[in-house]
Amino acid sequence: MKIGLLTQWYAPEPGPASLPTGLAEGLAARGHEVTVLTGFPNYPHGRIAEGWKQQRRLDSQVNGVHVRRVALYPNHDQSALRRVANYASFAASARMSGLDAMADVDALWVNYSPVTVAWPMLALHRRGIPSVVHVLDLWPDTVLASGLGGGVGRIAERPLTALCDRMYDAGSVVAYISPGVGDVLASRGVPRDKLAYAPMWADEQVHQPQPRATARGWDVADDTLTVAYAGTLGGAQDLETLIDACARVTDLDLMCLVAGSGTHEDELRERARRVGASNVRFVGRLDADGMARLNATADVHYVGLNDHPLAATTMPSKVQAVLASGRPIVGALVGDAADVVRQSGGAAVAPGDVDGLARHLRELSGQGREEAARRGVLARDFYEREFSFDTGASRVEDLLVKAAGGGRRG
Incomplete structure (x- = not known):
């Protein structure tokens, strides 16, 4: 044809x-x-x-x-x-x-x-x-x-x-x-x-399942559950909810790596300092090799959207990219994107729900890295079937x- x-x-x-x-x-x-x-x-x-x-x-x-x-x-x-x-x-x-x-x-x-x-x-x-x-x-x-x-x-x-x-x-x-x-x-x-x-x-030449790193980057300990965010540091990604939630779980063996740059970067860094999110580390913009290392280090990825009129129907391309990489998602999302996160083995709360996100982070940390890896397999399987x-x-x-x-x- x-x-x-x-x-x-x-x-x-x-x-x-x-x-x-x-x-x-x-x-x-x-x-x-x-x-x-x-x-x-x-x-x-x-x-x-x-x-x-x-x-x-x-x-x-x-x-x-x-x-x-x-x-x-x-x-x-x-x-x-x-x-x-x-x-x-x-x-x-x-x-x-x-x-x-x-x-x-x-x-x-x-x-x-x-x-x-x-x-x-x-x-x-x-x-x-x-x-x-x-x-x-x-x-x-x-x-x-x-x-x-x-x-x-x-x-x-x-x-x-x-x-x-x-x-x-x-x-x-x-x-x-x-x-x-x-x-x-x-x-x-x-x-x-x-x-x-x-x-x-997703771009499957870039986003493929990777084995967990034997030597983890950014001085992350072997047993530390690691949540990663990679992308624009702007006003639409609801990163404030992620930072505030992390500040409430500093008693856990949990690290959050934030990669990227954007108009809200300085504000987000200051917010992490102000609320005491000592478990949030900003790692800057990463090249392709750096992104591969980040994904190999991460156990879970964060995806968020502010509560705007399009949030219920928006499907961020990051959702498919993370699932294709064989990692589960924890998100601040509503509508279609939240449904996909939950169906693929992840967890989602409404934008701005700091208490809810903190509860999920506690649950994930308590279950450990092996359970996160199991959820990652479910995430990739869901991607294969749907996306x-x-x-x-x-x-x-x-x-x-x-x-x-x-x-x-x-």
Whole structure:
């Protein structure tokens, strides 16, 4: 089958590019003829990546995938206007310089975020190409919750909602990554028979089970139960709850390693000092080798989200990454993410529930490292059943076949 992928993000970009890149290469490995329409790499630094020279369009063959790149305005700073220019320039350029690359595909997979991709998608829809619209971030909710653009975001809410509705209407299938998102889409008028559950997977080249370290890093003793957090030290991750809970269990043989950097780093360090969380150690940003050492040292990982309107339907990619690494999760989460943590052998409390998290840390410490390792096996098994790349790619492949089976629209 000839499959097209429409996505602003693609390798060698990190982060949001990993899903479409893995999907494209996985579908090609399954024997499909795959074409990707994307932009020139500029994420996350907001400048064209080293070794690349931007031009109107560029075709290449990469790992069995035909990649059509089109020009865009590179930017990823905090300016709402410049971010919009980045999104809109890709959409306009894809429509002007990329549609011919998709002319003969049997079905199109659309990375729905940012929703400006609606412009080239709808143009291809008018040419009769059926599509699977994959809702990876719920718009316009994501933009409004992030505060991007302030009052401008509120003004844009209605036109963004209308654009989303047009994508849902045009798509042959609308895929979603968590049950809560499916319910929201249904409440917004998307027919249930058009909706399909298709969760994300982790980068399995990076996140694989590792044996526990024989020589543990950061001077952690052999018997010490170790909780790790790795990621952004910002306001959305509810790290205050983790620090305050750790301060209440300093009588236990428990260590918490916090890796990463962010806007709240200094505030979090000061909080740990102020509340007496002597068992919390900040280890800074880690490279790939450092992250591997952290995971080999850790028995449990922490994942948290502040209590915001999207928390109940948000599925942080960190959840899949930790489960793929064969480690259980203790989290401050609600909704779909909390359900997954509990079903995979971990423990979850509501955001801000310091007492509840402290109780779970006490329980985990009392059970010891061997029980944590047993839960880690359950976590990896759950990942294999629900989130693995093979499972996810098969779901998307089936949806594309279903979309193509509906035939081209005249």
